[in-house]
Amino acid sequence: MNTASVQLPAWINYGVIPLLNLALAFFFSGLVVWAIGESPVEALRLLLIGALGRGEGIGFTLFYATSFIFTGLSVAVAIHAGLFNIGSEGQAYLGGLGAALVALSFDRYVPWYVTMPFAVIGAALFGAACAAIPAWLQAKRGSHIVITTIMFNFITSSLMNYLLVRVLIVPGKMAPETRTFLEGGQLPKLDWLISMFGGRLGAAPLNFSFLIALVMCFLVWVLIWRTKLGYEMRTLGISPTAASYAGIPYAKIVMIAMLISGGLAGMMALNPVMGASARLQIEFVGGAGFVGIAVSLMGRNHPVGIILAALLFGILYQGGAELSFDMPSITRDMIVVIQGLVILFAGALEYMLRPAIVRLYQQISGK
Amino acid sequence: MDYFDIFIGILGSAIRLSIPLLFTALAGLFSERAGIFDIGLEGKMLVSAFASACAAYWTGNAWLGLMAGIVVAIAFSFLHGFASITNRGNQIVSGVALNFVAAGLTIVLGQAWFGQGGRTAQVPGSGRFTPIILPGADAMREVPILGPLYANVISGNNILTYIAFLMVPISWWVLYRTRFGLRLRAVGENPGAVDTAGISVSWLRYRALIVTGFLAGFAGTYLAIAQSAAFINNMSAGKGYIALAALIFAKWKPVPVMLACLLFGFLDAFANFMQGKSIPLIGEVPVQIFQALPYILTCVLLAGFIGIARPPKAGGVPYTKER
Numbered sequence: 032m033n034t035a036s037v038q039l040p041a042w043i044n045y046g047v048i049p050l051l052n053l054a055l056a057f058f059f060s061g062l063v064v065w066a067i068g069e070s071p072v073e074a075l076r077l078l079l080i081g082a083l084g085r086g087e088g089i090g091f092t093l094f095y096a097t098s099f100i101f102t103g104l105s106v107a108v109a110i111h112a113g114l115f116n117i118g119s120e121g122q123a124y125l126g127g128l129g130a131a132l133v134a135l136s137f138d139r140y141v142p143w144y145v146t147m148p149f150a151v152i153g154a155a156l157f158g159a160a161c162a163a164i165p166a167w168l169q170a171k172r173g174s175h176i177v178i179t180t181i182m183f184n185f186i187t188s189s190l191m192n193y194l195l196v197r198v199l200i201v202p203g204k205m206a207p208e209t210r211t212f213l214e215g216g217q218l219p220k221l222d223w224l225i226s227m228f229g230g231r232l233g234a235a236p237l238n239f240s241f242l243i244a245l246v247m248c249f250l251v252w253v254l255i256w257r258t259k260l261g262y263e264m265r266t267l268g269i270s271p272t273a274a275s276y277a278g279i280p281y282a283k284i285v286m287i288a289m290l291i292s293g294g295l296a297g298m299m300a301l302n303p304v305m306g307a308s309a310r311l312q313i314e315f316v317g318g319a320g321f322v323g324i325a326v327s328l329m330g331r332n333h334p335v336g337i338i339l340a341a342l343l344f345g346i347l348y349q350g351g352a353e354l355s356f357d358m359p360s361i362t363r364d365m366i367v368v369i370q371g372l373v374i375l376f377a378g379a380l381e382y383m384l385r386p387a388i389v390r391l392y393q394q395i396s397g398k
Numbered sequence: 399m400d401y402f403d404i405f406i407g408i409l410g411s412a413i414r415l416s417i418p419l420l421f422t423a424l425a426g427l428f429s430e431r432a433g434i435f436d437i438g439l440e441g442k443m444l445v446s447a448f449a450s451a452c453a454a455y456w457t458g459n460a461w462l463g464l465m466a467g468i469v470v471a472i473a474f475s476f477l478h479g480f481a482s483i484t485n486r487g488n489q490i491v492s493g494v495a496l497n498f499v500a501a502g503l504t505i506v507l508g509q510a511w512f513g514q515g516g517r518t519a520q521v522p523g524s525g526r527f528t529p530i531i532l533p534g535a536d537a538m539r540e541v542p543i544l545g546p547l548y549a550n551v552i553s554g555n556n557i558l559t560y561i562a563f564l565m566v567p568i569s570w571w572v573l574y575r576t577r578f579g580l581r582l583r584a585v586g587e588n589p590g591a592v593d594t595a596g597i598s599v600s601w602l603r604y605r606a607l608i609v610t611g612f613l614a615g616f617a618g619t620y621l622a623i624a625q626s627a628a629f630i631n632n633m634s635a636g637k638g639y640i641a642l643a644a645l646i647f648a649k650w651k652p653v654p655v656m657l658a659c660l661l662f663g664f665l666d667a668f669a670n671f672m673q674g675k676s677i678p679l680i681g682e683v684p685v686q687i688f689q690a691l692p693y694i695l696t697c698v699l700l701a702g703f704i705g706i707a708r709p710p711k712a713g714g715v716p717y718t719k720e721r
Contacts, residue, residue, distance in 0.1 A: 192689075367502030379491045
């Protein structure tokens with residue numbers, strides 16, 4: 032019997048199926064931990080305590096989640112327009128340059144709240160610039176956006192490598208990074224947010240960009256579901272032929288969607304560059320752009336889902352770091368395995384369980 | 399040093415650097431011509447490098463290492479197939495996922511088994527593919543031009559290098575002169591027609607992915623136990639993506655794939671050579687330009703400035719039987 036056309040209620044589609052897929056991913060991750068000779072239950076317990084046990088852990092968790100919200104939104108906006116942007120990694124990297132240039136030129140003269148809006152714009156502009164050429168190639172030349180954004184990840188990486196090693200480096204220093212920003216170029220830490228719940232932030236770098244990320248979630252929701260542009264993007268994403276029939280300009284929407292997507296990815300740089308390390312460092316993105324793919328998939332491309340999925344990955348990153356201290360035989364790279372399995376089960380294999388669930392649902396509901 | 403000697407040196411290293419690209423790009427050729435996008439080539443290269451290094455270390459036999467590399471790469475291919483053929487999942491997402499699994503799993507298992515921060519133990523000499531000196535290489539060395547070329551570029555490579563170049567005509571022959579190849583190309587262009595002819599689209603695509611895994615296994619093995627003597631963290635270092643670029647640059651055809659891989663290998667070798675040297679009049683050229691050049695060239699090609707790169711028509715689209 033064919034089950035693809037059967038409608039399922041929303042709570043199964045958006046609740047049960049993603050959770051089951053997640054459970055499968057964790058089951059297989061547990062198998063890997065077990066194969067190494069450690070207890071998966073103990074590992075999970077340590078991971079959760081490390082991520083949520085203390086104020087500092089929560090601060091780190093939310094710090095990671097901030098980056099993932101930005102990149103998750105970036106991927107989601109593109110997906111709504113039917114574009115698969117896997118260049119968020121490179122766009123965030125270039126966005127860091129935009130944020131750093133603003134911070135370096137303003138930090139001596141003005142307080143942080145004057146620098147911040149310019150830094151947001153700078154990061155977004157540079158991120159969008161990195162997405163512009165792949166977008167143009169897709170819109171006008173018909174090249175596949177997946178391929179060109181992959182290529183641009185590497186091109187950006189080489190460019191930033193050159194700039195940091197040759198141009199932006201502090202003369203006489205070995206480390207390829209800019210000078211440390213003064214206070215006018217740093218985003219303040221959110222101690223008050225954690226102390227509101229009775230914890231202490233400690234050394235955790237949770238900073239103001241977390242709030243910017245939440246604002247962006249709201250703005251993306253407005254854009255996608257409450258504006259004409261968002262409607263046009265979704266139409267294009269669901270059916271390019273219907274979109275062209277309705278007179279929606281393909282090239283224009285592709286360009287706009289990709290520029291917004293690149294801009295959101297670029298803003299991710301605010302968090303590590305201006306919030307945490309207060310300088311532009313080499314490879315500071317560290318895979319957050321790719322995590323964005325997983326976050327967007329898990330969150331079903333909706334801002335609320337993206338926040339939840341970003342929190343999940345924040346817990347994994349922070350908890351995984353703590354876990355590798357407590358269980359030296361499990362390295363931090365276990366997170367990468369879990370991440371891969373989550374993308375596999377929640378993304379590529381998202382329909383695997385569906386036929387079985389449809390049959391079960393039909394039996395229970397007696398149809 | 400004589401300019402010619404320098405050139406020979408760069409050429410020799412270009413060949414060595416292009417071999418993993420060549421195996422991987424040919425691997426990608428089979429899956430993409432069958433309509434399965436595979437950005438998981440990087441991951442396949444990585445897991446097969448890890449498997450071959452482990453097997454070669456434990457058995458001390460390079461050929462068993464190669465077999466392990468191939469088996470594991472084919473297993474990863476099957477996973478990709480299970481997600482993208484059987485479950486009609488998104489092929490790009492599946493590729494991204496498998497790259498992550500490969501990157502993480504190799505380090506986690508490497509650390510658990512060898513405790514050297516993700517490296518495997520040093521593979522003994524018998525477990526490696528060592529350079530073969532072709533007959534007469536030393537005698538030829540004194541002959542001008544041809545001598546050094548024969549002795550340093552053609553001779554002195556390991557067996558996998560020669561296999562890689564042999565795979566080019568074999569791939570061409572399989573794709574263009576066998577029934578399997580004809581059907582494989584057809585399934586990448588118009589799976590509906592293949593289905594109508596009574597041939598299973600799924601099974602055909604699975605077979606294409608087996609070939610992909612087979613060839614990717616060679617690539618990983620070359621990295622781990624021919625070019626070096628152990629598996630090192632993330633040792634594929636983006637080569638899977640350069641191979642993908644080469645495949646597109648070559649417009650999905652076997653012989654151009656070889657030329658593109660040689661070109662990209664040459665760029666890599668030239669970049670290594672140019673490090674810290676300066677060209678008269680221009681000054682020192684940043685090495686990053688050479689690193690980015692394969693990707694820039696591919697984008698220029700995709701923009702339609704060097705002919706048109708047309709991917710297989712059904713690429714990336716899961717096949718659904720009509721009902």
